[in-house]
Amino acid sequence: MLCTPALAEQEAVEIGDAERGAILFEDCASCHEVGAGAEDRIGPHLNGIFGRKAAAHDGYPYSDGIQRAGRDGLVWDLRRLDAYIENPKALVSGTRMNFAGYDDPKDRADVLAYLRSFSDNPQNIPEAQPTARPREVELPPETLAIVGDPEYGEYLSSECTGCHQRDGSAQGIPSITQWPAEDFAIAMHAYKRKIRPHPVMQMMASRLSDEEIAALAAYFGALD
Amino acid sequence: MTLNRRHFLGTAVGTAAALSAPMVMAAGTPRVVVIGGGAGGATAARYIAKDSKGEIEVTLVEPTRSYYTCFFSNLYIGGFQEIGDLAHSYGGLAASGVNVVHDWATGIDRDAKTVTLAGGGVLPYDRLILSPGIDFVDESVPGWDLSAQNAMPHAYKGGSQTELLKAQILAMPEGGRFAMVAPPNPYRCPPGPYERISMVAHLLKANNPTAKILLVDPKEKYSKQALFEEGWQKHYGGMIERIGPDFGASNVQVNPAEMIVSIDGVDEKVDVCNVIPAQKAGVICERAGITEGNWAPVSGHTMQSRVDENIHVLGDATDQGDMPKSGFSANSQAKVAAMAVRGALTGSKVFPAKFSNTCWSLIDADDGVKVGATYEATDEKIAKVDGFISQTGEDADLRRITYEESLGWYAGITADMFG
Incomplete structure (x- = not known):
């Protein structure tokens, strides 16, 4: 497995060899463009794919299968992309993606490292770097182990949903639904410690306790 | 029952x-x-x-x-x-x-x-x-009441008033004059009048570039002042004049029939007058x-x-x-x-009650700024906990992202309000 949620940020540093990925991407390039000026061809262009909700890119006629996955809340994070290019049909049924998949985890990692360099918004956080960074904060295991109270999270979430949409759509403000709980907690602690730079998020996170962050992670992680 | x-x-x-x-x-x-x-x-x-x-x-x-x-x-x-x-x-x-x-x-x-x-x-x-x-508080701007809202729109409730004000601005004669009488504290949307000045300037710059804007403001200071002043100088140099209380702006009356704003007894004839009362x-x-x-x-x-x-x-x-x-x-x-x-x-x-606020304002295309704070309830009042404000001199990318963020916020809050 490419990464467990717990280690997502950490292992993502070494997600793969983007240069080798560029060569491997030639397998994909007959259908997909990526990079400056990329346009939709047989498949949609792949700029900004990291963190985008499935079937969310305007103007491309997605298959019913991908559209359904998008409505179900599929977001193209590292794990989902990895699963998809390992075996597209295993993750989403009925798509036009005529590709058998990469069996070798290293091939997948390298292609994803290459694609990630064209995504401004890994994890859909606008100020994060285009390529993955080391885990931003070291949290004691007991902090990460807190099981959040989703009911409390639901109340607290009402502060978030003045900007972030509950249905996971993202227009100028990123989606925060369906994150693995630990990724969510790590990101919030990074804002709280002012390691991530966004002033609104620093302010909002600064007064959340460990339990409150866990509660929000539990609530948003489980949203349909 | x-x-x-x-x-x-x-x-x-x-x-x-x-x-x-x-x-x-x-x-x-x-x-x-x-x-x-x-x-x-x-x-x-x-x-x-x-x-x-x-x-x-x-x-x-x-x-x-x-x-x-x-x-x-x-x-x-x-x-x-x-x-x-x-x-x-x-x-x-x-x-x-x-x-x-x-x-x-x-x-x-x-x-x-x-x-x-x-x-x-x-x-x-x-x-x-x-x-x-x-x-609105009656007679807070002498000469103006709701019956004058078509001659001198307030445009401070969304809808027909907003449309009317824009139509009047677009119909201004070449090189004409737009005036705003800004409200005293406290009022809805503290940066609102100043964002409006920015947007009127943006509209006039494209349609009527020799027109002038007169801002009559009874307050010494206002929200995001340094940001607006920097932006106005950068985008609309020479177009906007602000008269504060030290030059008589706390003594203003209007004559909607004649389209006159009197500032400390001096009459100014204007083509459009946006009166935002107390x-x-x-x-x-x-x-x-x-x-x-x-x-x-x-x-x-x-x-x-x-x-x-x-x-x-x-x-x-x-x-x-x-x-x-x-x-x-x-x-x-x-x-x-x-x-x-x-x-x-x-x-x-x-x-326990928690509150927050962020206000985005647009100064010109892709030039957005914001101010925000968090609050908590005390027995006495809702008290500020922490806050931030955009800085002068920020680069264009950040200002563009701030604007795009405001579009996202609009989509978010309206979905949160109306489902």
């Missing part, structure tokens, strides 16, 4: 529900009436209906069928939004279980706990939520007898009126402490009130 057929049937078929919620069914379904379908009222109605899952009957009284947000209306003036982009219907609220009544609330009987409607209806309530927004709580608060001075004092813990604990007041109409009067604030306060109302009526869990 009268035990009508619907209630009777509801009780009969709802036996299982009655067993799980005996308190509720024993007393009949509690009723909440919300007056005003804006950022405070729509949010509160939706959250109570959604979270009480039928245990509370929620009625929203709102005269208009299409709500035009006042927030983002300046962007319509600047040409960055269509008027239709600002319109929202109440279908989503109805689908969430809110009984939407399009009528004016004309009176409140606090002893009988009823709301009277202009159409003759009477709505009983267990809890009342008032979110009526603002009305403000007060929507008049229904006064009629309910819950105002002190111009506003309705509330407790920050629950947004309950300090005069009547069965009434919660939200948003611009309140005197609550440190939060600015904004759609964001009203939306934030609505969630605290919704939680408190549910707690009181159904015994649901109540958590």
Whole structure:
């Protein structure tokens, strides 16, 4: 497995060899463009794919299968992309993606490292770097182990949903639904410690306790 | 209450529900009436209906069928939004279980706990939520009253007034003069008048570049002042003149028939005059007898009126402490009130009140700035905890992202309000 949620940020540093990925991407390039000026061809262009909700890119006629996955809340994070290019049909049924998949985890990692360099918004956080960074904060295991109270999270979430949409759509403000709980907690602690730079998020996170962050992670992680 | 057929049937078929919620069914379904379908009222109605899952009957009284947000209306003036982009219907609220009544609330009987409607209806309530927004203080700008709002629009409630003001600006003669009389504190949307000046300048720069803007402002200082002044110099050099109180702006009157603004006795003839008068709580608060001075004092813990604990007041109409009067604030306060109302009526869990606000303003295309803060409830007031503001000299990328973020916020808050 490419990464467990717990280690997502950490292992993502070494997600793969983007240069080798560029060569491997030639397998994909007959259908997909990526990079400056990329346009939709047989498949949609792949700029900004990291963190985008499935079937969310305007103007491309997605298959019913991908559209359904998008409505179900599929977001193209590292794990989902990895699963998809390992075996597209295993993750989403009925798509036009005529590709058998990469069996070798290293091939997948390298292609994803290459694609990630064209995504401004890994994890859909606008100020994060285009390529993955080391885990931003070291949290004691007991902090990460807190099981959040989703009911409390639901109340607290009402502060978030003045900007972030509950249905996971993202227009100028990123989606925060369906994150693995630990990724969510790590990101919030990074804002709280002012390691991530966004002033609104620093302010909002600064007064959340460990339990409150866990509660929000539990609530948003489980949203349909 | 009268035990009508619907209630009777509801009780009969709802036996299982009655067993799980005996308190509720024993007393009949509690009723909440919300007056005003804006950022405070729509949010509160939706959250109570959604979270009480039928245990509370929620009625929203709102005269208009299409709500035009006042927030983002300046962007319509600047040409960055269509008027239709600002319109929202109440279908989503109805689908969430809110009984939407399009009528004016004309009176409140606090002893009988009823709301009277202009159409003759009477709505009983267990809890009342008032979110009526603002009305204007008569004679705060001598010479102006509501009968002059077509000659000199306020455009400080979204909709037809906003359209009128923009049409007047577009019809200005070449090299003509636009004037704004800015309001004294406190008023809805502290950066609003200055964002409007920016958007008028943007519109004129493209359509009538020799036109001038006169800003008559009774306040010494204003929100995001350094950011606006920097932006005006950068984008609209020489177009905007601000007259503050030290040059007579606290002594202003207008003559709408002659299109004259008199500043400390000196007459200025203008082509368009946007008068934003001093403000007060929507008049229904006064009629309910819950105002002190111009506003309705509330407790920050629950947004309950300090005069009547069965009434919660939200948003611009309140005197609550440190939060600015904004759609964001009203939306934030609505969630605290919704939680408190549910707690009181159904015994649901109540958590400590938390509030936040962020106000984005657009200075020119892709040049957005913001200011925000978090707040908590103390016994005395809603008190500021922490805050931030955009900095002068920020690079163009950050300003563009800030603007794009404001578009995301608009989509987010309107979805949160209307479902």
